Amino acid sequence: MNAEDLILISVDDHLVEPPNMFEGRLPARFADLAPKVLHREDGSDVWTFNGSIIPNVGLNAVAGRPKEEYGVEPTAFDEMRPGCYDIHERVKDMSAGGVLGSMCFPSFPGFAARLFAAADDKDLALSVVQAYNDWHIDEWCGAYPGRFIPMALPVLWDPELAAAEVHRVAAKGCHSLTFTENPAALGYPSFHDAHWDPLWNALVDTDTVMSIHLGSSGRLTLTAPDAPMDVLITLQPMNICQAAADLLWSRVIKDFPDIKIALSEGGTGWIPYFLERIDRTYDMHHLWTGQNFGDKLPSEVFREHFLTCFIEDPVGVELRHKIGIDNIAWECDYPHSDSSWPWPGEELLKSAAGVPDEDINKMSYENACRWYSFDPFAHRSKEQSTVGALRAEVAGRDVETRSFDKGRFEIKHDGISLGEMTSKATA
Amino acid sequence: MNAEDLILISVDDHLVEPPNMFEGRLPARFADLAPKVLHREDGSDVWTFNGSIIPNVGLNAVAGRPKEEYGVEPTAFDEMRPGCYDIHERVKDMSAGGVLGSMCFPSFPGFAARLFAAADDKDLALSVVQAYNDWHIDEWCGAYPGRFIPMALPVLWDPELAAAEVHRVAAKGCHSLTFTENPAALGYPSFHDAHWDPLWNALVDTDTVMSIHLGSSGRLTLTAPDAPMDVLITLQPMNICQAAADLLWSRVIKDFPDIKIALSEGGTGWIPYFLERIDRTYDMHHLWTGQNFGDKLPSEVFREHFLTCFIEDPVGVELRHKIGIDNIAWECDYPHSDSSWPWPGEELLKSAAGVPDEDINKMSYENACRWYSFDPFAHRSKEQSTVGALRAEVAGRDVETRSFDKGRFEIKHDGISLGEMTSKATA
Secondary structure, eight states, rough: OGGGGGOEEEEEOOOOOOOOTTTTTOGGGGGGGGEEEEOTTSSEEEEEEEEEEESSSSSSOOTOOOOGGGTTOOGGGGSSGGGGGGHHHHHHHHHHEEEEEEEEEOSOOOOHHHHHHHHHHHHHHHHHHHHHIIIIIIIIIISSSSBBBOBOOOOOOOOHHHHHHHHHHHHHTOOEEOOOSOOOGGSSSSSSSSGGHHHHHHHHHOEEEEEEEETTTSSOSSSOOOOOOOHHHHHHHHHHHHHHHHHTHHHHHHOOTEEEEEEEESSSHHHHHHHHHHHHHHHHHHHHHHHOOOOSSSSHHHHHEEEEEEEHHHHHHHTTHHHHHGGEEEEEOOTSSOTTTTTTTHHHHHTTTTOOHHHHHIIOOOOOOOHHOOGGGGGGOSGGGGGGHHHHHHOOOOOOOOOOOOSSSEEEEETTTEEEETTTTTT | GGGGGGEEEEEEEEEEOOOEEEEEEEEGGGGGGOOEEOOTSSEEEEEEEEEEEEEOOSSSOTTTSSSSTTSSSOOOOOGGGGGGHHHHOOOOOHHTTTEEEEEEEEEETTTTTTTHHTOHHHHHHHHHHHHHHHHIIIITTTTTTTTTTOOOOOOTTTTHHHHHHHHHHTTTTTTTTEEESOOGTTTTTTTTTTGHHHHHHHHHTTTOOOETTTTTTTTOOOSSSTTTTTHHHHHHHHHHHHHHHHHSSSSSHHHHHHHHEETTTOOOOOOHHHHHHHHHHHHHHHHOOOOOOOTTHHHHHHHHHHEEEEOOOOHHTHHHHHOOTSSSOOOOTTTTTTTOOTTTHHHHHHHHHTTOOOHHHIIIIHHHHHHHOOOGGSOOOGGGHHHHHHHHHHOOOOOOOOOOOOSEEEEEETTTTEEEOOOTTTT
């Protein structure tokens, strides 16, 4: 297959929330309390809510920058490529990269909307979550039907309200919920507690996928305070194996046999080892730990519930049949620094030399459509959906890298500051 | 290859320290302060040192038990298979399993001898570390030349003394040091600090491998307090990727180009993914993080420094050339619950169907000999060293499982209590 002939749907991208997103979306009594963007004297833009200041408007929104500046966190909207926050520019960037569809995780609220859940006034918190979801579904995704897989924020503090919100957004066509990889790490009951059952029921009833993004536990893999950033970057994807193990051995899988979970940005190359490990753990230990999957192996149960995702992962693609060819979806990760944009099709094919077209199609878009109940071809033909066709629509668009001011910057991850660093490229 | 024709050297087993090990090995002024075994009223045996009580004489010493009882931690010597602590019984068990050679990690002091390092009297602590090392090298390994790869405990609290001890034991033929996977997690300077340079110099000067066992950071992968044990068991091996990343990106590798590190009990199946991940991290990020491996890729640097180890790991064996066929060593993990004993050869071949003999030999013993400067064939011929030949020497030995009392037990890991549980098999 040629890159031009690929159809690409990304199950993990990120949006930077634009300043006006809450306008007119909250009850009048909450208008003054809505999250707001402030432009500060130092030139940076920050979101504020509930007394918190979120210093970086975009976390790692480096698309279109030279690699020397990847660590240089943009701190203002005018330092970012507009495709980060402007839906019209985003769609043009997608087309320029040949990307048909995209699912966009949130930025300033945190992957599991912890920022909103922290508000003391839970009526306000609920209004903000619902306003965000309506904006995301109606305005961001709704502007270009067939180009976005809608995704909702959770009501993290109340499983009954969370369930109601899943039902509410499902009625608007949203079948993805971004959630934390470990609620216990955020101070809530763990995956092993019946506390969450109303939410699991709602997910199953609405065929909604729980999309768990790496880093969403609020726990980072920090080996030592003085460890280089490369350690963290290396370990983040594999770290999601903790969520996979936690859920696989939990009662959630057993009591909610139709629940579906995506391990977003978790990579795939480690999955075959993981599946062997869970089968061996079961064989060696289930007689005393009491685990019981009936006549199935844990690896079979895994394939019934988990979608795995990769940006560029040659060994995962090579071992796709050990993972499950129906359990792998490609992702672009725009505008983060691990993204393959603006050449995602070409990068994907580097990992997939010699792979039959049938398998490539499953990974590049068919699995994403099926898992997320997404049908882009109701809006455009497959012929109009290829990398080549989409690029032709925006022929001449500039996707080259450009430079911004460099210097000291703050490294953040899902709202947690990792401290200040100096860009080595300029120091 | 038939199982009978294999030669097996295990780079990760465990010994349970026998009560008399310190007798006559400490200066007279420390005789009363030496670690001692107490037999308690409840029938359990405990080690005591420096005011600490180590409640389980053997951590997970379940060899020879039915799987239903794997969680039932033995609490007394008479509940354990004697091969755990008696060198003569151990060698017979090794031969009965067809295992030629073995490297034995410590039990009650912790993998990095944290227990000894905690003593306020550092002269006492040093005497105990040295007494332990002399016992291990001279008495445990020395009783059967050519059957054991000797391994020393570190002097954890002083890099200069640690270096001196590495030189001292190297002069006795010991080229393996058990160490922690993360000194920062134990309250010491991290791998990124020059603090440890005297030790690294000593390791390089004496061609000693730093053997890092999973769990040796004192940090367990606990997702939630109510998570099932299966989660921890699943995640422990892969968790060592943190040490691999921490060291790979550290100055240790760059400033000490001859240093060698073993990732003991870490498994191998995830390594191909890990190598792709570090190469991609380097490609995408080194321009701003400042990493510099000259004209090499991180994966090439990894192969120069790291030995990976597996018990049973089919995908790792299949991908052995992506890992590095010279970087893989087999292990038995006797007497822990993940061990393939008493049928390790048969288990190994299950993972290695269709693998050429040359590759099997590298993994099953040749790499272990080369990395650890170990030459068993100075003591017996290769013909006398095979699984079949060794088993013939102890023909008729009982290796069947036998049962002990079941009930409540304490789960511990490297000296850390994980709380009390009830064996599900009997509850």
